[in-house]
Amino acid sequence: MPELPEAETIVRDLRRRVPGHCVTGLKVTHADVLGPGLNPRRLARELKGLCFRDVGRRGKNVVLHFDRDRVLAVNLGMTGRLVVSESPRAAELRHVAVRLDLDDGHALLYDDTRRFGRLELHTTATWAERSAELGLEPLAPEFTAAALHKLAGASRTRIRNWLLDQRRVAGVGNIYANEALFRAGVHPARPANCMSAREAAKLRDALVAVLTEAIAARGTTLSDYRDAAGEAGGFEPRLQIYGREGEPCPVCGQTIQRVVLTNRSAFFCPRCQR
Numbered sequence: 001m002p003e004l005p006e007a008e009t010i011v012r013d014l015r016r017r018v019p020g021h022c023v024t025g026l027k028v029t030h031a032d033v034l035g036p037g038l039n040p041r042r043l044a045r046e047l048k049g050l051c052f053r054d055v056g057r058r059g060k061n062v063v064l065h066f067d068r069d070r071v072l073a074v075n076l077g078m079t080g081r082l083v084v085s086e087s088p089r090a091a092e093l094r095h096v097a098v099r100l101d102l103d104d105g106h107a108l109l110y111d112d113t114r115r116f117g118r119l120e121l122h123t124t125a126t127w128a129e130r131s132a133e134l135g136l137e138p139l140a141p142e143f144t145a146a147a148l149h150k151l152a153g154a155s156r157t158r159i160r161n162w163l164l165d166q167r168r169v170a171g172v173g174n175i176y177a178n179e180a181l182f183r184a185g186v187h188p189a190r191p192a193n194c195m196s197a198r199e200a201a202k203l204r205d206a207l208v209a210v211l212t213e214a215i216a217a218r219g220t221t222l223s224d225y226r227d228a229a230g231e232a233g234g235f236e237p238r239l240q241i242y243g244r245e246g247e248p249c250p251v252c253g254q255t256i257q258r259v260v261l262t263n264r265s266a267f268f269c270p271r272c273q274r
């Protein structure tokens, strides 16, 4: 499912494409992707005629800013995609839920096979409130080793699960949590408050490094993720631990193991991660 690097890749693509363009029409095919209080008629009434001002990201959310103080926050869920219609790959989309027609004759398509994604309409003020519920941005200057150590120190939750809690650190999902814990040498089942300051510093650096590298590779595609042109990301071959159960650890050669923590797989090297 899309995490921070995948959302960021889409944001960077769309930022070069949509600002300055206006919404001439809107079609909702599957209204179950619309968030609370939103229906197709209201979405069309609110957005038609508005122009894109900017595209941003908060955690795993792609945030579309329009004029007249309107914000459309897109949580991609498990299989959500935002693809521009002029891309040759757009013809491959089979589950377009929402279509925003643009004034240049093209469109921005929200496609979602499983429809766990959500589109929320906000004003700048209500989006700021919603955004305040999310945790630290791992690529922001505030995400220091000391900040991570302090936050984690307040919780006995297993560190892999803790990293997935969007109210603590925003944008990290299971793939990059596993990769960062491996790089930092921290076992995924350890309680968050048992990390030393030195381990927290290694984990902070590992998170920043793996997220940055994944953005440079345009994200990880296991099956569904696509960028705004409908293309797969390139980071999957560089995953060191996620999904590698039974393979040798790239550092020490020990067999990589898998354990289920709260219904989700965690992968680790029993020698490298303590």
Ligand SMILES: [Zn+2]
Pocket: 249, 250, 251, 252, 253, 254, 269, 270, 271, 272, 273
């Ligand atoms: Zn190892």
